[in-house]
Amino acid sequence: MDDKKIAFIIVVNNELAFEECKFYISNLIVPNGFNVEVIPMRNANGIAFAYNQCMESSTAKYKVYLHQDVYIRNMNFINDLLNIFNLDKDIGLIGMCGAKTLPASGVWWESSITVGRVYESHTGHLSLLEFNKINSNYEEIEAVDGLLIATQYDLKWRYDIFKGWHFYDLSQCLEFINKGYKVVVPRQETPWCVHDCGLVNTSNGFDFYRDLFLKTYKS
Known part of the structure; x- marks a missing residue:
């Protein structure tokens, strides 16, 4: 495993969005001695399967799984990410926003305690989405949104269960937690990312995979 390499892994079905993401x-500012690779995955049938294939193909210790319509505005992103990971070797996964505790519904944004911030456009208009403020370097939580997930350890994505486009992110968070790692959101003075997702499509299996997620992780 190359601890001086960071891989950006992206599932691509829109070349224009991917080019902007890239x-x-x-x-981004690259720390001295570090290498950056961008790994696109096209024609994917499901995001967890694609992420797992890309994960296994890369020797990078640090991996950033992000949507093709996520644009990293924080030019010091890599250094900031490494600083968080270096604070505690038990930090396994970092996201930009998420839930302190998952609600019974399994839908993270319905949690009573949410943290993080991002510019995004799920309403059709780009605006700041801001949750509870983080006062320390990071907040330990249970689940992050899959718009961007960074890891310093490799755990298999549960493509055996989550074969579509939903709940792969929450599943991966709980897989890390179940292995004894921490899932965190960093303090962001200004949002590190823009997620230009547009109106969210929940008609492509959201409820099916939500039910599957709840059954799989019911404890």
Whole structure:
């Protein structure tokens, strides 16, 4: 495993969005001695399967799984990410926003305690989505949104269960927690990312995979 390499892993079905995503990555400040690779996965049938294939193909210790329509605005993103990981070797996974505790519904944004911030456009208009403020370097939580997930350890994505486009992210968070790792959201003075997702589509299996998620992790 190469601890001086960071891989950006992206499932691609929109080349224009991917090119913009890649443009922002190319403008990030790269720490001395580090290498950056961008790994696109096209024609994927499901995100967890694609992520797992890309994970296994890369020797990078640090991996950032992000949507093709996520644009990293924080030019010091890599250094900031490494600083969080270096604070505690038990931190396994970092996201940009999420839930302190998952609600019974399994839908993270319905939690009574949410943290993080991001510019996003799920209403059709790009605006700041801001949750509870984080006062320390990071907040330990149970689940993050899959718009961007960074890891310093490799755990298999549960593509055996989550074969579509939903709940792969929450599943991966709980897989890390069940292995004794911490899932965190960092303090962001200004949002590190833009997620230009547009109106969210929940008609492609959201409820099916929500039920499957609840049954799989009912404890």
